[in-house]
Amino acid sequence: xxxxxxxxxxxxxxxxxxxxxxxxxxxxxxxxxxxxxxxxxxxxxxxxxxxxxxxxxxxxxxxxxxxxxxxxxxxxxxxxxxxxxxxxxxxxxxxxxxxxxxxxxxxxxxxxxxxxxxxxxxxxxxxxxxxxxxxxxxxxxxxxxxxxxxxxxxxxxxxxxxxxxxxxxxxx
Amino acid sequence: xxxxxxxxxxxxxxxxxxxxxxxxxxxxxxxxxxxxxxxxxxxxxxxxxxxxxxxxxxxxxxxxxxxxxxxxxxxxxxxxxxxxxxxxxxxxxxxxxxxxxxxxxxxxxxxxxxxxxx
Numbered sequence: 042x043x044x045x046x047x048x049x050x051x052x053x054x055x056x057x058x059x060x061x062x063x064x065x066x067x068x069x070x071x072x073x074x075x076x077x078x079x080x081x082x083x084x085x086x087x088x089x090x091x092x093x094x095x096x097x098x099x100x101x102x103x104x105x106x107x108x109x110x111x112x113x114x115x116x117x118x119x120x121x122x123x124x125x126x127x128x129x130x131x132x133x134x135x136x137x138x139x140x141x142x143x144x145x146x147x148x149x150x151x152x153x154x155x156x157x158x159x160x161x162x163x164x165x166x167x168x169x170x171x172x173x174x175x176x177x178x179x180x181x182x183x184x185x186x187x188x189x190x191x192x193x194x195x196x197x198x199x200x201x202x203x204x205x206x207x208x209x210x211x212x213x
Numbered sequence: 214x215x216x217x218x219x220x221x222x223x224x225x226x227x228x229x230x231x232x233x234x235x236x237x238x239x240x241x242x243x244x245x246x247x248x249x250x251x252x253x254x255x256x257x258x259x260x261x262x263x264x265x266x267x268x269x270x271x272x273x274x275x276x277x278x279x280x281x282x283x284x285x286x287x288x289x290x291x292x293x294x295x296x297x298x299x300x301x302x303x304x305x306x307x308x309x310x311x312x313x314x315x316x317x318x319x320x321x322x323x324x325x326x327x328x329x330x331x
Contacts, residue, residue: 070266088218093218094291094292097288097291098288101284101287101288101291102284102285102288105284106280106281106284106285109277109280109281110277110278110281113269113273113274113277114274116268116269116273117268117269117271117273117274118268170291170292170295170296171292171295171296171299172296173292173296174292174293174294174295174296174297174299174300175296175299175300175304177289177292177293177307178293178296178300178303178304178305178307178308179301179303179304180303184303184304184307187289187307187311188307188310188311188314190289190311191286191289191310191311191314191315192314194282194285194286194314194315194318195314195315195317195318197282198278198279198282198315198318198319198321198322199318199321201275201278201279201282202275202278202279202321202322202325202327205271205274205275205278206275206325206327
C-alpha cells in the first residue's frame, strides 16, 4: 500500500466513526464536536483528491462557520445533556434497511463506472487557485457573479441583524 | 505530491501531541495524594456555582452570524488574493468593491449597535 492509501483508509475510518458518534452521542455538544472531526476528515479527503481549494473551503465554511453556528445553537438550547429519551425512534430498523439498500445501490452503480477507480493525476495544482482568482474578477469571467455574491452576503448580514435584533417595544 | 500539505499534517500532529504529552506524563508519574479540597473544580480561586452546562445568552448568536458572513467572504477573497499580482486593474477594483460592499454591512452592524454589549 502506498502512503496515500494508508492515509485515505485512516481518514475514512476516523470520519466514519466520528459520523457514527455524531448520531449516537446523547450530549449534543459532543455530537457537534464529532461533526467537526467528520468534516475535517472530508477536508483531508479533498486534499488527497488534489482539490486544495475545496479543502480550504471545507475547513473555512464547514468547520469554521457551519459547525461553529451549530455549536452556538446547541449551547443556546436547554438541557443539552439531560436528554434521557431513546435517541433512536421506532423507524430505526426500517431506516437502517433503507440506508443499506441505497448504499448497496450506490456501490453497484459506482462499481460499474470506469472513472470511479481512476486516481487523480498527480500534478501541480497550485496554479488552479490563481486561475480561479483571475476568472472570478475578469470582466469576461464571473465578475458579476462575484459582486452579486457580495451583495447577497450583505443582504444576509443585514437580514440576520434585523431578525435577531430585538424590536424597540419588546425591549425589557 | 502533497508535500505542502504534509507540513500542515505535521503541524496538526505536533499541535495535538505537544499539549497532550505533559498531561499524559503527569498522569503516569505525578503523585496522587487527593483531598476533597484538591478535587474541587478550580476557577480562579472562586467557589464554583451550579453546573458547567449552562445556556448561553442569545446575544452571542448575532456575533456568530456576523462571523459567518465574513467567513464566507474569505472564500471569495482567497483566490482573489492568491491571484493578486496576475490581475488586471479591473480585477483588483472588483475585489475592492467586493470588500467595500461588505464593509458596508459591517458599518450597518456597527451603526445598529449590534457589536455592542448590552
